[in-house]
Amino acid sequence: MTSARRAGGRGHEDAAHDEPDERWAVSYADMVTVLMCLFIVLYAVSVVDETKYDQLKNGLAAAFGQSQVEGGGDLTEGLVIPPELLDDDGVRDVAARAAQELDGLEKMRQQITDALASQGLQDTVDFVIDDRGLKIGLVGAETFFADNRADLSEKADRVLALIGDVLAASGNQISIEGHADHRAAVAPFESNWELSSGRATKVARYLVEQKSIAGTRVQAVGFSDQRPIVAGDSPEDLAANRRVDIVVLSGADEQVRSLIPGLVQAGTQS
Template identity: 55%
Template sequence: MSMPRRRKKHVEAEHEGPDERWMASYMDMVTVLMCLFIVLFAMSAVDQEKFNALKNSLATGFGQEETEDTDVSTGVVVPAELVSEEGEGFTDIQLALEEVEELEELRAQIHSNLQASGLQDTVSFTIDERGLTVRLVGSETFFDTNRTELAPTAVGVLNATGPAIAKSRYSVSVEGHADARPSVAPFPTNWELASGRATTVLRYLVEATGVPAQRIGAVGFGAARPLVPETSPEGQATNRRVDIVVLSALPEAVRSLIPSIVAEGAG
């Protein structure tokens, strides 16, 4: 007789503890969160150059072209023309603030030079969207009547002004102005008188104080650009002037912010 087959007993393996497969998902989540916090910490004190390198590397990896430089401190996209060679982005307001600071330093230097010669009250200063204007007001102080030769006071003022401008990076426009009274011989019109005085100032700045000739020009406006109405002799004297304009080279959008910055600083 054949022996009856014994049924095999299936013995289930006993677990020593509860199912711990959930730990793998938990550790993945913890790892992701840790990476997120590391990235956030790194971005809080990001190096602009390294950030740009990382950004462009990631963009290339995803098949995209390099993007515009970003000011990571504010999240503002900075146009290429407003980015320095070092790759640091600046907003318009930052550029304007730096320009005002530099122009103020130049104004202070010129004023200090004038003060050393006792001539601080002979000129006025204006900082606006054009740059810094050193204004020689009242032509009789700087020129003899109906003449283009420099008076001693003008020589002193230019000796104090020229060296500071020569050391700066700015270009300069010397602008001659006249009042509205009819011209007198030998000048056919006030245009000739105003431009002649501007040219005399230009030549002295170049020849005697070292302002580079390639950074300076002269123009005469005649009586076309008065500062005040000529209802009195004082008004006429104010309009008879030579302006030495230190020109800002920043884009117009940036320069337009300068007057408000100056006004806020004065307030």
């Protein structure tokens, strides 16, 4: 009986060893899948238009505060994956909304440009689109204000009337920001704070009172001489710093707005 049991036991063990172990197939399938994905990505990268890829890479790098990536070095350093390779719907959605927001700001800029050009006033303002929105710079304070005064000139009325028509049709919040050069203000202003604030307030009141823009959409801010755009004492430098900016604030969330400067930069390089 003992011999029979032992023989039966050995037969059961031999049968178990004869069955193939298929656990290796799972690991093998995973490895094949990874390799396939790798080759797909490598092929996709190889067919990307290099010029457009560089523009997008450097543009988005600027949006995230990175320097442009030059040739050489580690290819993965500073790499921005092109949209064709992104599968995340959230990333695509943010990029699409940023492009849409930029398009709206550019259309507003063009409307203002066309309106001013119709009256020969296109050289009285300049524009900047950034992560805040559309900044309309009133070029040369003397065009809009008398020296050391906050009262609007006749030309300022004409320019603001045309700008105000476009702004009234939008729903954006508007920030009017006054700046002064570094020279000390004289009477009736105690300092450049009062002078810059007074000019910003005059522009804000014009938009509210003459163009019926809701006061809840407008704010007036004076920065004195604390935010110069150029350094120097030449008449040109002083005039550049003595300015009023009308900023049409973007209503998009911060994540969307942070991409706008990069998109602007990529567009200027195309």
